[in-house]
Amino acid sequence: MENNLLSLSRLVIGYDKPLSEPITLKVGPGEIVAVLGSSGIGKTTLLRTIANLVMPLSGTAKTHVDRVGGLGYIPQNLGLVRHGTVAHNVALGAGVRMKWSFSMYAERRERVLEALSAVGMEHKASEPVRRLSGGQKRRVATARTLAQRPKLILADEFLSELDDTNATAVMDAVFPLLMDGSSLIMVEHNEEHALKYATRIWELRDGCFNDLSAEAWKERRKGGDEP
């Protein structure tokens, strides 16, 4: 039984031309990985490749989670159904692994409310998503993932547009999942946010890929090395 949740083997990402050198690594349970790098360097492409939405140029990206509901993905534009209500969106995550039964609806409703209260959005449950602010939408996307309870969460800038208080509240909501053995890989532009929560940093720069622990990254910054 594979203990890791993700293994990349000589993975080269990109659309037409390679955006990185071959990447080989593993991600275990409970890890929080922040992917850093300048705009257009390939952070989102890396996440999409792991989510199996983009074919790698070479190598493999294997997730060792259930095919249905094991992977949670929050895209950069959040991927919410704008004309659906907040509850409808969160129910998509809540119901993905549920088998049909008469009790399913009550169970799903309970899980939706639980996820919404974790991000402080339960009072907006029946509101259409299109009426929400950017920050509120981010919290709904997070609630959808919480309700899904995936083993591996891929989040593309899900803390951006949130102030420190709200970012902390969202991360606090995600932590119970991580304590349960899930892992989070998040693309972040805000380095402060990334360093506050991440246990591991992946840096993409000029086609090179660095995999460092958060401590090592901080040491490099203290030492005056440009990370």
Place this chain on the structure above:
Amino acid sequence: MKLRLFVIIGALSLFALSLLSELAGGDWGRFGGGLSNLVVFFTESMWPPDWSVLEARSYPVCQARLEITCSIGYIGMVETLKIAFVSTILGFLGAILLSPLAARNLQSVWVSIPVRVLLSAVRSLPSLIWAILFVIVIGFGPLSGVLAMTFYTIGYLGKLQYETFEGMNNGPIEAGRAMGLSSTAITTNIVIPENSNHLLSQLIFMFEYNVRHGTVIGIVGAGGIGYHINNYLKFLQYDKVFALLILIFVVVIVIDLISFFARSFVNEQGDVRRPTWLNLLLKGNVEKKAGKAAK
């Protein structure tokens, strides 16, 4: 950029004009003569409209309280509306089952291409030809009209729908796919709700189209107001035809207002201020009053 756009539009316009000239055989004088013919035809044969089409028919004797309900205009229009409603709903159901299978962002080419070919085949026959086919198969009457317009609606609406699905933002689909939702769940829970505004607009447009087209298919005996228009045309009673055309025009305007109102439930405009029947019909007055109040 602007210059290039003007050049492209100018070149296309010139090309269209040259084709028109070729089609008219270079005889541009026909356009001038045609206009005066139209004026004579309109003033002498069509004007004024003969509103007797809204009076009760002499036979069978009218038993209803409102005499208008026994008139040819009313009976024909109601039958056309019934044909259009049934065929639009049946056609919509057929199209919504097929169009997600034809959308390239939802299905592989092995599924989408054959379904597209099927929809193109259904659409390539105009509703008039479908009507003739069904009149041959099951005989004269509204049922032929319903079947003809249902088939045409499936082809036409199916294309509009799969193009809408293909043009949608891919984010929600990708999120659903990554989390492991099935194709059916993605279609029913993500794609259809996300495009509800467009789907509703297309549905009402199709209903309006079917009402207007009910006049054409009626001509080949498929029922509705077109049947009566055809009868009046045969006896050269163009003033009665004109009255029925005005009736169709009014119904189309009403459908347009309903469309505007219905779509306000699923778009941002409706979130700000949902239209009421009063401000739809008296928009100018309401705005003037609001302006005065502000002063």
